Amino acid sequence: MTINEIAVALSDRFGDRIKDLNNEATDPWVEVAAEGWDEVALFLRDDERLKLDSLCDLTAVDYCEPDPKKQAKFGHDEHLEVVFHLYSFVHRHRATIKVKLPRWKDGVVGELPACPSVAHVWAIADWHEREAYDLLGIDFTGHPNLQRILCVEDWVGHPLRKDYEFPKEYHGIRN
C-alpha cells in the first residue's frame, strides 16, 4: 500500500485522530494524535491490509532553536515529534508515523510531555522508548519499566534536547 492508501484506511477507522499527511517528503508521513496512539498502533499492526508488524525505528526530534538570532530563520513552532518507522514483512511496504507533542506538558518547564507507550504492540519499543525518554525526555505512559538506559539513573536532564546545558560536574567529577 502507498502512504495515501494507509492514510485513508486510518482516517476511515479513526477519523479526526489522523491529523495530517505529507506525501511530498522523501519519506512520506502520517501524523497521528497522541491520545489513543496505542490503539492506532494496534490497528496498524493487526489490520489485514496494513500488517505493519515490524517497528524499524522509534525516535524523537526536538524542534527548538535556543539561539534567539537564528529563531526567525528556524521556521518551525517549538514542539517534539516522536517518529515511528514501520515495515510490513507480509506486504513489504513501509510507513512513517509521527506523533507531535508539546515540548513541556501544559507549558510547565520540566514537566515531561506524555505519549502512550506501544511496548505491548512491538516488543522492541520497550527499549527504544526508554532511550527516547532518556535522551529526549518523553514520558511514555503505560511503559512497564521507564528508566534511563544509556545515561546513569541519577543523570539530570535529557541530553538530546536542543536547550540542554552540559553539567559542570557530576558527583564531584569536573569537566
Add this chain to the structure above:
Amino acid sequence: MSSTLQDPRVIEFDVRTDEMLVNMGPQHPSTHGVLRLLLKTDGEVVHETTPHIGYLHRCAEKIGENLTGPQWIPYSDRMDYLAAMNMNLGMALTFEKLLKIEVPEKAMTLRLIIAELNRIASHLVGMGAYGLDLGSFSPFLYAFREREIVLDLFEELCGARLTYSYITIGGATHDIPKVIPIPPGLAELTHRSHNEKIEWVDALRLFLDWLEKRIFEYHTLLTRNSIFIKRTAGIGVLPRDMAISYNCTGPVLRGSGVDFDLRRDGEPIYTRMYEGYQFDIPVAPFEDAPPEVVLGDNWCRFFVRMLEVSESIKLVRQGLDRYPTAKGDYRVPFKMSTKLPKDEAYLETECPRGQMGFYVVGNGDAEPLRARAKSSCFCNLSITAPLCQGVLIADVPAIVGSLDIVMGEIDR
C-alpha cells in the same frame, strides 16, 4: 517434575537453593566491549537476565547535530569498528537519499567490493570470537590470520586499518590503488616472495581463492564438531514471530527462518548497487543441518554467518569483473558545506550484524537538525532477557555470542 540424569536443568529445577545475583561483565570476552549482564540464578539455572548498557555512550547523535554530513562520517566507524565500511556506506547513502545525489556506476561497483570485503572480515571475527566463547581457540587464530590480509588490503586502499572513513557522500575518497607490495600474510600463505609487487586487484583475487578453500576447514572445526553442536543446537531458540516483534535483523532474523535481506528487499537507492549480481541469501532451516538443530537456535544463526562469507566472496568476484568497464568516476564532487533541505530521510542498509538505520532531518543548514543512528545490535541485544530464561549459566555466553554484538553500535 521427575529428574533425569540426561538433562541437568531438570535436576537443578528440582533442588531449589537460594536465588543469587551474579554480575557477568563488564569485561566478558563475548561482548567485544563493555556489557554488564545481571543474572538472577538458582544454582546453575538462570531465572532472569538484565542487560545494562551505556558504558561506552559517546553521544554520537549529539555530536552529529553539530557537524556536517562528511564530518559525521568518521563517527560511524567508531560505532561498528569491525565493519566500518558498511557503516560509512549506510550513512553516506542516507545523506545521498536526502540530497537526491546519484552515484556513478563505477563508484557503486567499488562500494560493493569494499562493503562485501568488510562483511567477510567482520564475519571472520564473529566466527572466531564465537569459537572462543565456547572454548575452542584455534578457529579464532585462523580467522584473525585471514582477516589480517583484508586489513592489509584496506590499509593499502585508504591508509587505515580499522577506522576507514573511506566511503563518503558521493562515492569514495580514493580509487583502488594499482600496484602494492604483497601483504606479508598473503605472501606467506601462498608461498610467494615478500618483496613481490602485485596489483591490488590481483592480491584480492588471490586472497579470495585461498579463503574459499579454507571455509571447509571452519566447517570441520566448528559447525560439524560434536562439542560445538552440543553447545549450540537447541539452545537460545528464537521463534520467528518474536524475532520480528523485537525487530531482530541480519543473521539473527534469517537464522529464525525469515527470508529477508535488504540487499535484495531494501529501498531502490541501496538495491540498485546489487542489481544484476548473482548471490543467494542463506535462510534457516538448513537441509544438511545436524539432527539436533532447532530452527532459530544458536547453531542456525552461526551457520547463516558462515554461508554469508561464501556469498560475499561470490559478490566481490563479480564486482571485480565489472569494475574495469564500469562507467563514470569513483565519486561525484560534494562540498563540505552543502546545505541540507527542509526534509528528512531514513534509510536502512544491510550491515554484517543486521539492518543499520540512519535518520537525518535537515533544516536549511549544513548541520542536520537531528542525526540518528538506529543500531541492529541494540535490537538484537534486547532479546537476551527472554532468551536467557531458564538456561544454564554456561549457555549465557553461547547465546550472547551467537548474536554477534558490537557494543560501540549499541551505546553509540
